Amino acid sequence: MDTMGLNEIREAYLSFFENKGHLRLPSFSLVPKNDKGLLIINAGMAPMKPYFTGLQVPPSKRVTTCQKCVRTGDIENVGKTSRHFTFFEMLGNFSFGDYFKEQVIPWAWEFLTESLKIPKEKLYVTIYLDDDEAFKIWTEKVGLDPSRVFRLGKEENFWEHGAGPCGPSSEIHYYRGEGTIKNTEDFMKASDDDIAVELWNLVFTQFDKDQDGKYNKLSKPNIDTGMGLERIASVMQNKTSVFEVDTIKKILDMVCKTANVEYGKDKDTDISIRIITDHVRSTTFMISDDIIPSNEGRGYVLRRLLRRAARHGKLIGAKGTFLSELCDVVIDNSFGAYAELKEKRAYIKRVIKLEEERFIETLDSGIEILNEYIQEMNATSSKILSGDKAFKLYDTFGFPIELTQEILEDKNISVDIKGFDVEMKIQRERARNARTEYTYMGSDISIFDKIPENLNTKFFGYDKLQVETKISFLISQDQFVNEIGEGESGILITEETPFYSEMGGQIGDTGIFISETCKGKITNCKKNISGKIMHFIEVTSGELKINDKINLSVDKERRNSIAKNHTATHMLQEALREVLGEHVHQSGSFVDEFKLRFDFTHFSAISEDELKKVELIVNKKIMETIAVDTQVMTLDEAKKSGAMALFDDKYGDAVRVVSVGDFSKELCGGTHIKNTGEVGQFKIISEAGVAAGIRRIEGITGFVALKEVEEKNELLKSIEKELKCNEKDALSKIATILIELKDKEKEIVELKSKLAFNFEDDIIKSMVEVNGVKLATGALKGLDSNSLRDLADKIKSKLGDNSVVVLGSHNDGKVQFIAMATKDAVKRGAHCGNIVREVAKICGGGGGGRPDMAEAGGKNPEKIVEALASVQNIMVNLVK
Structure with a gap:
């Protein structure tokens, strides 16, 4: 068995399946899309759900990935064991209605025994107890001794999660012990003792479980596999702990160096070292996917991990904001596979440092409150801190219960842990009750998601604002219909369209439709989960019918206003990078016909002077009347040209690159003007923080900006009239009035005080x-x-x-x-x-x-x- 590094194993796996006809996809973001039931991506197949259900067409019927994952279900065990961790990479190969057991089982065996050269005698297999087909392939096609195949029940070898695709599985295990495993009972004991280590889970998705619990056979079964990269690396490197794997050990060694401690000398210190090592991996990757520390959702998961790591750093003697330096080791060892780590290095470090500083402040606040509690207990000779007060410190101030106990122990005061646990249970119940039970896809599949897979509306909206086409489908009141009559509303799906559907932060087009027998309004345009274009309509006269010829017309003036705002957003981002620094990147955006909104990474409020500089840069580019050019090229060509892209977006083979001369170049599917001069003028109307490390600018362009200027002028004239002075004297007049008011307020306060003391x-x-x-x-x-x-x-x-x-x-x-x-x-x-x-x-x-x-x-x-x-x-x- 060759000793291979973690990065080598990842590449070997992906290359192996590429050679088997699989499309290699980069890891999806840790932030789930179109999945309300999932907070953070926790498995390799999680982002693939729409492909398995048929809601989206996969880019290939065979796909292989190494997916970033975070799981916090066992967070209390992280550090206490050698195998629990929150961040991991999941190797996977997937078949969407293509190959099945007959192919995947021999491939798995080939990769482990030939590519990785793991001794065959060290491998054991489990299958679902009724899966005779898998048993036959393992024993006859692969040639595995039947005594090395164990049949297990539904809990161990059947994969299902609510309603939806499911099926039996087969797991491949590596035996660390001596000799051979004789029977199922011995195997289960070896597994419980972590001597038989699960390497690879092959899931044979051959059923569709309905809401009544019935298992219906899929006409096209799928394959979903998952192998933990860290775990297979520990086997390849003959390590009993994932914390000793090469890339992870480098982080652990740096933790020891930072805190000036030695690993393996003290049990409690080792637990803290492992917690920090794991958590700094998780937080670095989470922030690279634009998750920001907050008090809810995935932001709270991030904050909890950061603060837990920071606290354990303090316990072993780490000084200052040490985590922001440790993340360099994570980035240096992983950016080859995850380019976003290197691109966002400065940003990641800044976010971590800010949160560490906040936690230090929080600790100070918590200690101040705890000292008040201590004073109260001393006054009443009490020696037990109530559970509700301990929980308030934990819940409101992020003050770990262990730290509360530690401080109070020095004062001979204990904590009512039972009371604390009761409060914690109440909070968990509240959170559980607030959650909804979701299906496999995180929500019930709607009628919009049942539009046939083979229907593809051709979009001509970049070049045309009017198209004559044919009606493919009509939807009304959550069902497919043959007609929609006067006064009714519904969804219109056509063979072609000039209407841009809401996407990439740009609002959908509106307009009108006309046929020989009908006319009406198109009030919005959106895509369903599989990318089918849906026109939201209101029929004002006549009747729409399936297969009717229809003329679709986009509201030209509204589209033009949206395009001005969208192009201005591109220019705004580049101006921000010029003024504030290269760490600025898009975190979110929205453009409609009235204004633009741009969220971006930055760590402090922007000064008035900086805002003026940004606004001036954009307006200069408008006045230079620069041509706005759009080109279609491959993704690699776009990246080589220097075009900016969003890391968590998935792009096809062909991408649109929008260039504002030499000033700005971005991957973008939105609609834009032809020349910056069309924007007219750009005006920033607000700047504010929306989350830690995220700022938001709102701006206006064109006639909306002109109207804003006119309204300000009218307001100024009204002020002049009220103050009875001209524009130049208005400020000095207001200053005089304010001084007079302050004097009067002072008099009032003095009089009130005199009155009170009477x-x-x-x-x-x-x-x-x-x-x-x-x-x-x-x-x-x-x-x-x-x-x-x-x-x-x-x-x-x-x-x-x-x-x-x-x-x-x-x-x-x-x-x-x-x-x-x-x-x-x-x-x-x-x-x-x-x-x-x-x-x-x-x-x-x-x-x-x-x-x-x-x-x-x-x-x-x-x-x-x-x-x-x-x-x-x-x-x-x-x-x-």
């Missing part, structure tokens, strides 16, 4: 004693939080030892409460946070804080007096 003596006189602690309360009007705080502090000072002050104020429609207590009052049991929380509830609000000082808000000012009247009873229960 009540000081009255509040002190109203003081009562509760179990030996002095309590003063007061309801006021017009005091803001600062004035209220100052007054409470002054009253507390005058009352002296063993005193509590609780004040409420109604100001600008808001209710504000403040409570203050002396240290000796706190020792007696007074707790300002608990007091204001209960008081605020009466006014329909909430709040809290420290035992010695707390604030709260409310919604019902008419209940302030009632709320303050409750303080005495609250104090009775607190003060001992």
Whole structure:
């Protein structure tokens, strides 16, 4: 058996199946498309679902890939074992109605025993217990001894996931032990002990399971195989752990170097090293596919992995933002197969560093809150932190429960773990209830997805805005129909069309249709999952029928406005790269006839000066009246020409390259103008952040931009009229008015403070004693939080030892409460946070804080007096 590197094995596998007539496809993005039931791609076949169901036509009936995958189901075991990890690469070969068991089983054996030269005596096979066909091929065609083939049940060797394609499977296992496996029972034990290692799963998709659970035979069965690259590499390199595989070991070694620790010396340290090694692989690949840290969805998965790795780095002594440097090792060892890693290196490192910095801040915030909890527990002599508070630290501040336990252990305080687990379970139940049960494709197949595979509408919209064609299909009320009458709406599918369907961020065309017997409006144009063009229509007169001749006309003015915005978007991206840097790349876009929206990678707000520079560059290119050229070429030719592309998009053999002179060159299927001068003018109307590391610019062009300028001019004239001055003096006049307003506001604040302090003596006189602690309360009007705080502090000072002050104020429609207590009052049991929380509830609000000082808000000012009247009873229960 040859010792091969992980990258060598990947190439050997893909080349082997290319030689067997397979089309080699690059890995799909980790972000699923058209699959609502999947958060992140977790298997090699996951992106292929539409091909297996017939919803999309595959680029070839035979395909081979090495797919990036992330699974977090066993995240708690990552690091604790030698085989659990979140990121992995899945080698696969697929047949869509082409070859079946007779071919794939011998190929699998050939690759393992001849290409990789794995000793045949080390390999064992499992099949589904009723699959006599697979048994016959293994024993007769391959020549495997029947004693090395084990029949297992549905749980082990039958693949299914909800309704949809499914079937029996056959797995090939490598035996690390000595001697031979005698029977099924011994094999299962060896498998459980990780001595018999599953290498390759061959799934024979020969059934279609319906909603009633019935298995219907597929007329064209499929093949879906999966082999973990890291696992086969560990076998080839004679390693018992995937963390010792060549490319992964390089990451692990760098983790040790960064933290100045040695692997293999301490169990807990080794767990942290493995967690960091795995998680930095996952996060690097996830960010390269434009997943951004967030508090929901796949962004939350990324954030969780990054923060888990960061925390374990801190545990073993790593300093600063170390993960952003570790990802270089991942990129250097994998960019040969995944070019996006190298292209986005600076971006990936920046996103990781930002999240590490945020986590450090989060830790500081969490520790501050935890210290408040510790003070509260010390005041009440409690030695257990409640589960709900521990969960709040975890859920709100991302504060790991282990870290909470670690800090509290030094204070001889424990955590109510059972209570924490209850809160965690409640959250999981909420998440589970919020999820929908999905079918194989992630959602029920709609009527739109049942348009026949062989129907292909020819698109002429790049050159024509009007086409005479024939009606192929009509859809109304979720079913195929032969006709659609006056006043009805539906879907129109034709043999040809000039209508651009919504795609690549560009909205679909609208227009009209006319036949000899009918006319109506086309309100939108979209594609279904398999790329069939669907016209959304409203029949205004007559009746549409299948096979009718029909004339389709695109709204020319609207199309032109969309094209202006689309071309401007290309110019905007290039201008942003000039001003902000090469790290800028598209994260999303949308263009319609009114405006353009462009999302892009950048890590801080853009200054006014930078926005002006970007806008000026685009407008200069407009004034230069540059020709906008569109060429069709191969993908390789396009890349060699320097055309920009989106890494997570799949492109065909022929691609359209849109060039704005020498300024911009992008792969794009959208519609564009012929010359930049047609844009007229470009105006940025907003810039904002939409996610961590993602900014959004909205802009307008042409007559919409002209209208915006005219409206601004009208607004300026109205301001001049109101200020009774000319345009040049408007700013100085506003500045004078603002100074006057500030002076008046200052006077008002001073008067309110004087008025409040007039009540000081009255509040002190109203003081009562509760179990030996002095309590003063007061309801006021017009005091803001600062004035209220100052007054409470002054009253507390005058009352002296063993005193509590609780004040409420109604100001600008808001209710504000403040409570203050002396240290000796706190020792007696007074707790300002608990007091204001209960008081605020009466006014329909909430709040809290420290035992010695707390604030709260409310919604019902008419209940302030009632709320303050409750303080005495609250104090009775607190003060001992």
